[in-house]
Amino acid sequence: MNLDGETNLKLKQSLDVTSSLCDERCLQVFTAVIRCEDPNDKLYSFVGNLHYTNEVYPLSPQQILLRDSKLKNTDYVYGVVIFTGHDTKVMQNATHPRFKRSKIEKRMDKIIYILFSSLILISFVGSCFFGMETRRDLVDQKYRRWYLRPDDTTVFYDPTRASLSAFFHFLTGLMLYGYLIPISLYVSIEIVKVLQSVFINQDLRMYDRATDKPARARTSNLNEELGQVDTIFSDKTGTLTCNSMDFVKCSIAGIAYGKGETEVESALARRDWPSEGSEILSERIDSHGNAVHSGMVKGFNFRDERIMNGMWVEEPRPDLIKKFFQVLAICHTVIPEVDRDTGDLYYEAESQDEAAFVIAARKVGFEFFERKQKSISLHEVDYVRGENIVRHYELLHVLEFSSLRKRMSVIVRSEGDLLLLCKGADSVVFERLSKDGRCFEHETKNHINEYSRVGLRVMVIAYRKLGEEEYETWAEEFRKVKTSLSADRDALLDAAADRIERDLILLGATAVEDKLQEGVPRCIEKLAQAQIRIWMLTGDKLETAVNIGYACGLLRQGMKEIVITLDSPDIKVLEEQGDEEVLTKACLESISKQIREGKSQLTSAKEGATEFGLIIDGKSLNFALSKNLEDSLLNLSINCASVIFCRSSPKQKALVTRLVRLKLGKTTLSVGDGGNDVSMLQEADIGVGISGVEGLQAVMASDFAIAQFRFLERLLLVHGHWCYRRIAMMICYFFYKNIAFGFTLFWFEAYASFSGQPAYNDWDMSFYNVFFTSLPVIALGVFDQDVSACLCLKYPLLYQEGARNILFSWCRILGWMANGVGSSIIIFFCTTNVMVEQAFRRDGRVADFEVLGVTMYTCVVWAVNCQMALSINYFTWIHHFFIWSSVAFWYIFMLIYGYISPTISTTAYMVFLEAATPSLLYWLSTLLVVVSTLLPYFSYRAFQTWLQPMPHDLIQSRQQLKHSKEHTKHCES
C-alpha cells in the first residue's frame, strides 16, 4: 500500500545485528524484546528499540514494513509483527466511512416532514369539523341529519361519543390524505438515479482508451450532488500528474538543449493569447500530446538533434557533455532489471526523476546496465574513437539524498581517477562551486530560472576530481562517524559529507517535467470558471507541489503566494533542543502569526486585483488544524484563489476535507487515486477515484470512478449539472402533483362534512401514482436537459445553478407546492361549479357523485401531465410517449374499467362511457380547468424568463438562436 501516494521503491533494511538470522532454526533460538510507541497514525516516524543481549538497538522507519507493503527484489523476509488489525498505521489513518446522502435528499426529508405535518394538520382540522358536525347530529334527543340514523350507529359516527369518532376520523384522514406524502417518490428517485448512473457509465466521452476504462458510478445516490460541488480536494500524484517524470531539457556548459514543450509552456502561451487563441492552442497541445504517446520511451521527452543520435560529439564542449551524462548515469540509487521474457532493460527507481535521468543518459549513449555492491557498469560511447565500450566504475561512497541536504553525491574510481559526482538543488550546489568551476554559472542560472518558470524540476549537476590523499583522510573520518553510535550520528554524517562536497565544478542543469495528466490544466481552468474551488492536497514536498501548482494552472504568474511553514531557523533550533512543550507552543505561535499576516495581506490587497495562493506544509497543518486555529485557517484559505497543502498525511487530508465540509456546509468532492486518499474520499461528500495505475483501493472507496482527471470536467459540468437539475425538478414536480391531487380530496371533504368519503373511485386513486403520473416524471428525471452537453461545457458558469442550489431553494419548493394547492383549488371549484346542480347533458340528467369524481380526476390527470410538458425543456419521443400515453391511458382505463361487470367496477360502472363522454360540459370543463391550472406557471415563467432570466434560460435562448446548422455542427463534430 502506498500510503504516501508514491509507488516507488522504498529501501527497507534489517538491523545489522539481526541480519544474520536467515532461516527458521536461527529464529527459533532468537530472543529479543521490542519496546515501541503506542499505535499511531504517523507514517514517517517510528520510535522503538530492540533489546537484545543486553544491548539496545534503535528501530527506525527503515526497519518497519507497513501493512500491505509489497516486496520487490526480495523473495521473502522474516519479521516480527508489531501491530495488527486496527493498530496498524494504515488502519489508524483510515477514517470510518460515512453513509453518504446527497443534500437534495436531506432537504427532501425536511419537505417530507413539512408535508407530514400538513397532513396531520389538515386531518386534524378535518376531524375537528367532523366531530363538531357529528356532535350536532343528536342534540336533546332530536336528530338533525336523521338520514344518517345517529341514534343507531357505530362508534365512528356516534354523536354521543363525538370526540372518539373524531379521533377515529383523524386516522381515516391520515389514510385519505396520504397522497400528500409521495411515497412513490422514493421509488421513482431510485429508478431515476440508477438510470442516470447508467448514462454516466455509458458516456463515451468519459471512456479512456489507454486503460480501457469507462467511468463508473459506483453509487447511485450521489448523482445530483455532482451538480452542487463547491470545493474540490485533489490529490496530486496519479491524479493531476501521471506519476511519471520526463526528462525534457538540460543546460550543459551554458548551452540550453531540449525543444520539447511542456504543459506549462502551453498553458502560459494560452494565457498570452486569451480566448481567440484557444483553438490554435488546443491543437498544439494535441500534437504535443500525440508526440508523447507515439511510442517514445516513458520518462523521456527530450528532443534535440544537437544531442541525440550521437551528434553531441559535434558540440563545442563534448567532454563536458560526456561528463554530464556520466554523472546522470552513475549518481543515483536506481536498480537495473532485465525483463526475463523480452530481455529488455528497465529501471526500478526510488524516485521517478532519477529514473528519468538514467533513461536520458541511456538514450544519449551512456547505458547503465549493472549495479553491484561496489561497482556500477555502463555501456559508453567513446567519442574520440567513436566506438562502444563497457566501463566499470568502482563505487566508493554514496552520500545519499535527504531533504535536508538536498543533494546526492557518489564517489567513484574510474581508470585511476577519483571523482565525486554530485547532483542537487540549485541553492545548495551553487554555493559549493569552486572558483574556477563557475564559468557557466551565469548562463546556467538563467536557464534554471527559465525552467522553473515553466514548472520543471531542476537539478544542478557538478563534479569534482579528488586527490588520493584528500580522499583517504576524509574516508577515514567518514568511516569513524558512520560507526559511531551517538544520537546525533546523522548530523555528524552530514557534516562529514559536507566537507568533501566542496569546490565542485559546474556541468549544467537538468529539467524534468512531472508529467501532468492529459488535459489537466484545461480541466482545472474550466472548473475554475465554474467557480469551483480546487485545493490540492499532496504528500509531496513544498517545491514540487508549487511546481505542479504552476504547471496545472492552480497557481498563476502574478499570483501572490502566502506560504505557511515551520521551516524557519528558530523553530529548527527549538527542534534540536528537543523540548516538546516549548516547541509546540512556538509552532502554534508561529503558525497563528503567519495566518494573521496572510490575512492582513489579503485585506490590504482587497481593492487590487491580486490573487493569492496559499501554501501550507503538513507540519504546519498539524498545528493549524487545532481547535482554535482552524477557523482562521479556513477563513484565510477560502479567500485565496488556490490552496495547496503539501507533505500532508492521509489523515490530514481527511481532516481538511471534514473541516470544509462541516464548517462551510458546502458540498465537497475529493479526487484521488491511491490508498492514501481513501480516507479523504470517504470524508468528502463525494469521493471520485481515479482508476489509474495505483490499484483499486481508491476506486473501491470512491463513489465515482473515472480513468482520467480531465473527465471530472464532464462528470461535474455535464452529468452533475444535468442530474442535479433533473432530480431537483423531479422532486418539485412530484410534490406538485401529489399536492394537487391530495388537496382536491380535502376540498371535497369540506363539502362532505369531513366524513372521510374519497371523491374518487378507489382503484382510480390507487393507480394515480402508478400509472397516470409516474412515467412522465421518470422521463423527466432521466432525460431532461436544460442545455446540451457542449453548452454546459462552454458556459461553465451554468454550474453555479447547482452549486448555489438555485433550483432546489426553499422558494422554489414552496412555489411548486403553492402551485399544487392553487391547481387543486382551480380543479375542484371549477369542476363543481360547472358540473353540479343543473343538468350536465342535453337529456336533462344531473351529474352525480361518480360523474363529478371522474371529471375532477380527468382534470387532475390532464393538469399534472400538461404541467410536466410545460416544465421540461427537452422533448424527445420518449417524453411525448410517456406524457401523452399517461393521459391516454386514463381514458383507456376508464373505458375498460367501466365496461367490465359492475361486480368488479362497482361505482365506476359505465360512468365514463354512458354518462361523461356524451356530455359536452365534461370536455369543456376539462379544457377550461387544464388551461387555468397551467396559466399561473406559464405566465410566471414567461415574465421571469424575460425580466429575470436564469442562466439556463439565457443559454437556452442562445442555443435557440444558434440552432442553425453551424451550431449543431460544432456539437456533433
Place this chain on the structure above:
Amino acid sequence: MGERGETSSMGGGSDGAMDSFTSAKKISKRPKYSRFTQQELPACKPILTPGWVITTFILVGVVFIPIGLASLFASQRVVEIVDRYDEDCIPSRFKDKVLGYIQDEKTNKTCMRSLIVPKLMKSPIYVYYQLSNFYQNHRRYVKSRSDKQLRSNESMWKTTNCEPEALGEDGKPIVPCGLIAWSLFNDTYKFSVNNNPLDVNKRNIAWDSDREHKFGSDVYPRNFQSGGLIGGAKLNSSIPLNEQEDLIVWMRTAALPTFRKLYGRIEVDLEANKKITVTIKNNYNTYDFGGEKHLVLSTASWIGGKNDFLGVAYLAVGGICLFLAIAFILVYVLKPRPLGDPNYLSWNRNQAGRWN
C-alpha cells in the same frame, strides 16, 4: 462534443476511428455508442421566447372567448323555474312545531303552488327536486347500501354495510337495505295548467346501465319501511327494483350537499306567462337538518341546464390571457433585451473576485 474542437483532449475523435480501434481489441469495456446512451436523442427544446409567449396567450384568448360566449348564450337560452316550497308549505298553525307536523303521518301535507312560465319552454321540460344541506356524500350514507342485494334475488341476505337498516323486525333482510334506500325522497308533484293535468313522464329518468345491470328485475322490495322508524318513501313491493326509477335515481348519490335529482319530464311545450299549478305532497323531512326544498322546471340546451359559470369562466380566462398578452408586449417593448446574450449571466459580475 465540445465547442470549437476543444474536446480534442476528451478522447472524442471520430467515432469511426474509435470503432476500428475497439474492433481490433476483442474484449473492450468501451461503451457502445447509441444516441440514447449518449443522451443525444433528437429533441425539440421549447423555449419561452416572446414570440411564443405572445402567440400562446393570444391563441388561448381567441379560442376561449368564443367558447365562453357560446356557452353563456346556451345557458341564457335555457328557461328555468325554481320554486322553494319547504317553508311555504307548512301551514301557519304548525309554524312553531314543524317537526311534529312533518313527522305526523295524519296531517294533511298537500300544498298548492302556482308557477308562472317566464318564457316559452320547449318540451322536454325536466322536473327536478332540489335539496340542500343534505349530505348524500357522507361516508356513512354512501356506504350504506348493498349492490349485491340490489342486483339479484339470491343475494338477498347480503346486507353488509346496511346497518341499521339491514334486517327488519322479523329478522329477515330489508330489500333494498341501507340508509340510502331508507331515506328515499317522497314528496310528489302534480302539475296542471288551467285545471288540465300535465302529464309527468317518469319513465327513463334513471341511467340505462343502472336499470339493466345494477338493479335486478327479479328483486322486489321486501320488509321495506316496515320497522319502527320510517325514513322516506315506501315502495310498491309488486314492482321489481329495476322499474322503480325514483329509487334508482335516488340511489345514485349526489356529489355535493346541494343537489338536484330528476323527477320526470313534461313532454309538452309551455307557453310564456302560463300559470302552472303544482300540487305538492310535502312529505319529506328536511326540517330537522335545515335543508331547503326546491321544485325546478327547466329546459336543456347543449350544455345542459342553466349555468352561467362555464361561460363566464371561459370569458374570464380568455380575457386574462389577452390582458397578459398585452402586458407582455408592453414589457417586451419597455424592457428590451437581446436574446441569448451570455453577458447577462447573473453572477458573472457579482462574483468577479473569486476567480479571474
